[in-house]
Amino acid sequence: MRAAVIGLGWWGKQIITYLHPSNKIQVTHGVDVQVEHLADFAKDHALILETDLNAVLNNPDIDAVILATPHSMHEEQALQIIAAGKQLFCEKPLALTSQGAKRILDAVQKQNFVLGIGHERRFEPALEEVLRAVKAGELGQILHVEANVSHNLFAKMSASNWRVQDQDAPAGALTALGVHLTDFFISLVGCPTHVRAKTGRVLKDAVGKDQVMVQLDFKEGITGSVTCLSTTPFHGRITVFGSLGWIEVKENGNVDWGLPSEMTITNSEAKRSFKSLPASNVVLKNFESWADAVAGKSVYRYTPEQIYNNIQVLEAIVYSSNHSSEIVAIH
The missing domain is CATH 3.40.50.720 (NAD(P)-binding Rossmann-like Domain)
Structure with a gap:
């Protein structure tokens, strides 16, 4: 191609x-x-x-x-x-x-x-393992999903950069960064039913909005949360809690840094095991998976419904944050 x-x-x-x-x-x-x-x-x-x-x-x-x-x-x-x-x-x-x-x-x-x-992000080895464990029922009934992925790369940009302008980043860092997390949650437990969000500027000299917090409700009573901060050094954590255990993924850097991810897996008896998963070229994996789907060799893992749902969530986050954290239903 x-x-x-x-x-x-x-x-x-x-x-x-x-x-x-x-x-x-x-x-x-x-x-x-x-x-x-x-x-x-x-x-x-x-x-x-x-x-x-x-x-x-x-x-x-x-x-x-x-x-x-x-x-x-x-x-x-x-x-x-x-x-x-x-x-x-x-x-x-x-x-x-x-x-x-x-x-x-x-x-x-x-x-x-x-x-x-x-x-x-769905091609990261650690997140592929989380998805496998959830779909296999190893965590039991999923109860809650949460993530905080933050970095200060945008803080170093000029105020005129499109990445920090409301026109292109109406939900602050979540517009480009947090949408990975909502996409991953949709792949785990489906589209949220309700969204509540707050964005703001904590540091007076911050470039654009530097804080985004989102609360999510899913079907079957599952809850979720996403936080993105754009004025703190890199932090990446994604946790999925179930009735039989939980898994936490800690990331050591942005996707282009080439650093491993650390996993903590906890069973129903609170016994923990640990894994370190090396970084891989997930951008290449995504593109080549798409190319195979275009050629009719495989099915692309992102369905049109999931892609659409993720934009519904983004739109709800923007609306909620602009309307005093009003709860927004997604249909």
């Missing part, structure tokens, strides 16, 4: 680097509004640079487009890409509204395409 990456900022370049060893996806083109500073990167990765999305949409040699642009641009650009007959892989979040997500998913279905989504 020959692909173009749209948006050659930090993450767009990371995607190209992660895909370098792939024999399933070859990135041949890159598109960015500012290509002057990309000459060395393009040379190192044998990229043809363009400044206009239409240049790749009209190119018959390109099979797919990988979208890594500011969040508020996703919907319009995604629909352009699909209408041009190109397979689409979109970085998260797919859209900022559930209506926008539905329009994209409907367009994908109409073309009989497979939508790729940038939730590579």
Whole structure:
């Protein structure tokens, strides 16, 4: 599959680097509004640079487009890409509204395409083990899921950076960071039924919103919580509690740091065991899984319903945080 990456900022370049060893996806083109500073990167990765999305949409040699642009641009650009007959892989979040997500998913279905989504966290060995244990019933009845994944990478950005602007990050760091967590919870216990959220700025000199707290209700009385802080050093913890035990995953760094994850597994007698799981190229795993699905070789693990539900949750979080933490029902 020959692909173009749209948006050659930090993450767009990371995607190209992660895909370098792939024999399933070859990135041949890159598109960015500012290509002057990309000459060395393009040379190192044998990229043809363009400044206009239409240049790749009209190119018959390109099979797919990988979208890594500011969040508020996703919907319009995604629909352009699909209408041009190109397979689409979109970085998260797919859209900022559930209506926008539905329009994209409907367009994908109409073309009989497979939508790729940038939730590579589900491919992390530790989280794959959590999902396996939950689905196998090893934890018994699931009672509660919680996560706190925070870092201060955004705090070092200029206030003019799109990643900290309300237009592209209406739920603060959760817009780009916490949506991985809600996606994972949806894969574990389904879509939440109710959401309550609070966002704010604790540090006066913080760039954008630096605190997001979310409470989630799921079916069968399961509860959940998500916290994202953007002015503290890296912290990553995901815990799933069940009637027969619990599992906690502690992460030592961001996905691009290449550090192992630590797991604590506790049984019904409160006996604990520990595992250390090495980092792996989860970005490559996600993309190649998508490429296999496009080729009809496998089923992609992210269903359209799950992708849509995650945007419903994001939209509810934004609404709740903008309306005095009002409880929002998801239908």
